[in-house]
Amino acid sequence: MNPFVLNSVILKVAAPCNLNCTYCYEYNRGDSTWKSKPKHISSNIVARVGDRISEYCRTHSRDSFQVNLHGGEPTLLGAAGLESVITILKETTQGLRLRLGMQTNGTLITKAIVDVLARHSVRVGVSLDGDMRANRLRVDHSGGSSWQRTVNGLQMLLAAQLVSGIQAVIDLDSDPETVLDTLGAFSPPLIELSQPFGNHDNPPTSTAHRYSLGSWLSQAFDHWERTPSLSKIRVGILSDALYGIMTERPTSEWFPSVPPGFIIVATDGSYEGLDSLKIVGAEGRVLDSNVGNDSIDDALRHRFIQARADGATLCDECRDCGIVKWCAGGYFPTRYGLGHGFHNPSVYCAELKELFGHLGGWLARQPGVEEQVATRIHARLQQLTVQRSEPRC
Numbered sequence: 001m002n003p004f005v006l007n008s009v010i011l012k013v014a015a016p017c018n019l020n021c022t023y024c025y026e027y028n029r030g031d032s033t034w035k036s037k038p039k040h041i042s043s044n045i046v047a048r049v050g051d052r053i054s055e056y057c058r059t060h061s062r063d064s065f066q067v068n069l070h071g072g073e074p075t076l077l078g079a080a081g082l083e084s085v086i087t088i089l090k091e092t093t094q095g096l097r098l099r100l101g102m103q104t105n106g107t108l109i110t111k112a113i114v115d116v117l118a119r120h121s122v123r124v125g126v127s128l129d130g131d132m133r134a135n136r137l138r139v140d141h142s143g144g145s146s147w148q149r150t151v152n153g154l155q156m157l158l159a160a161q162l163v164s165g166i167q168a169v170i171d172l173d174s175d176p177e178t179v180l181d182t183l184g185a186f187s188p189p190l191i192e193l194s195q196p197f198g199n200h201d202n203p204p205t206s207t208a209h210r211y212s213l214g215s216w217l218s219q220a221f222d223h224w225e226r227t228p229s230l231s232k233i234r235v236g237i238l239s240d241a242l243y244g245i246m247t248e249r250p251t252s253e254w255f256p257s258v259p260p261g262f263i264i265v266a267t268d269g270s271y272e273g274l275d276s277l278k279i280v281g282a283e284g285r286v287l288d289s290n291v292g293n294d295s296i297d298d299a300l301r302h303r304f305i306q307a308r309a310d311g312a313t314l315c316d317e318c319r320d321c322g323i324v325k326w327c328a329g330g331y332f333p334t335r336y337g338l339g340h341g342f343h344n345p346s347v348y349c350a351e352l353k354e355l356f357g358h359l360g361g362w363l364a365r366q367p368g369v370e371e372q373v374a375t376r377i378h379a380r381l382q383q384l385t386v387q388r389s390e391p392r393c
Contacts (some may be wrong), residue, residue: 006300008066008262011049013041013085015267017073018106019146023169023196023204038267040077045269046085048291050092056296057096064097068262069122074106079112086120101125101164104155105138107146114160123164125192126154130179134171158186165190167234167297172196172209176220184230192236193220195254200337200347214354221359241326241359245377248325257328259306263299265291271299315343322383326360327352357384 015037017024054063067089071084077085100122117124128150129135129274135147157163168179168189183191197215198204211219221238224230237254244250248256264272267292287302299305319328329335330346338344346352363369364377 004343005060005062006261006263006296007062007064007257008068009049009053010068010070010262010264010297011041011046011085011386012037012071012264012266013069013074013081014065014072014076015039015230016076016205016238017071017105018076018140019073020139020141020143022045022139025330027180040081041086041267042140043086044085045267045291046088046314047375048090048169049265052291052296054058054093057093059297062096064099065093066099066101066262071159072267073105073108073379074102075108075113078259079110079116082113083116083300086116088153090120099123100334103127103167104153105146106157107140107149108140108314109153109156111156114156114162117157118160118164120222122162124157124162125165126150126157126163127153127169129168129171129185133371134168134174134179134182136183137171141186142343160384163188165192167192169194170196172205172213172216176211177189177223180230180235184227184233188233190234192206193217193236193238195331195334195348197333198332198347200344202337203347205288212354213353214351214358217351217355218382220354221362242363244326244328245360245363246373247355248376250326250328254331255326255328256332263296263305269358271296271302273304275303281351285318313342313387315340315345317345322386323356323360325384326356326380357381 008319013033018041027135032077047068049052053067057065059064069085074082086100089100099193100120101124102117103125104127106128108128116122128147129138132145132147135145135150138146138150140146154163154166163186163294166183166186168183168191170179172192224233224235224238236252240250240252240254243252244255253260266272271287271289271291271294273287287299287304289299289302292317313335314324314329315335318324327346330348330352332342334348335344335345337347345377360377360381364374364381369377
């Protein structure tokens with residue numbers, strides 16, 4: 001019996017991408033499995049995915065489900081291709097309330113594509129790392145900037161009221177205040193700040209930067225908290241961290257104390273685990289199952305899926321840490337390496353301690369926080385201070 005019920009599928013409808021972002025886990029961090037996948041998903045695979053979703057929802061008495069179109073770059077399908085995929089999904093999941101989303105770099109958005117997305121009420125996330133300088137690593141295959149093209153596409157989607165949020169991979173040489181102000185000017189409901197991808201064996205960077213991740217996020221938080229124009233925008237990872245501190249039950253992908261709520265289906269119909277595990281390789285991601293032969297429940301029984309929210313994957317250092325109930329060991333892929341699989345602290349462990357120390361101190365000072373919560377926060381911060389002062393072996 002599965003210990004959890006998911007609510008969404010991330011459907012890879014296109015394997016290639018028209019951009020060549022230098023930090024991309026999909027294409028530029030050592031994984032090349034996308035080359036062996038069909039460039040575009042077939043109608044047969046889309047129909048089978050719809051069948052599997054219907055099967056899964058019947059089994060678990062669900063009346064709604066989410067499908068997020070992803071890639072590569074999904075708009076490489078064009079308006080007609082997107083229309084076909086969406087239509088097949090709706091036809092094969094009749095009786096369900098199907099919610100649709102899409103993640104795009106925005107550079108190929110056209111009026112025809114916007115019309116298709118609007119007709120089917122598709123909520124769209126756009127990838128943009130901030131101002132033009134912060135976006136400098138998001139280049140095309142000729143090395144040209146994608147910034148203005150993305151902004152043009154984003155504005156078209158905003159005009160149609162389709163934008164669900166903006167996803168930004170943090171550039172540690174960028175100014176956090178400028179990044180938030182630039183993205184906040186578009187008034188998205190969500191700004192999702194993503195850690196630069198990496199782990200112990202495949203580090204996120206090999207050169208010094210203007211900021212550490214902890215200091216970048218702490219400065220971003222201070223600016224977010226004191227800037228009225230940003231106050232109505234949810235900032236992912238910061239909001240998630242505050243929730244973890246308040247509840248000690250973190251639930252986000254960045255701080256995963258619960259099993260994931262989604263599974264990925266590639267263009268060939270194969271099930272996959274967390275996409276950014278491509279910085280690791282096959283471990284944790286390749287499930288050796290396919291929508292043609294296996295149900296979603298079959299795929300969810302795989303040990304790689306179970307491990308992503310299994311406390312057994314935490315190393316002793318994490319288990320003994322004063323803020324483990326806040327960070328839950330950090331983003332799963334960042335723990336990998338050193339010959340211990342995922343049984344390591346996150347490669348960003350020190351940065352997470354800096355961030356949670358900063359946010360915990362701020363939260364405990366807020367007048368609306370209950371005294372018992374503030375007392376608990378102070379106790380954990382004291383543990384963190386002691387751990388930082390202890391000599392490392």
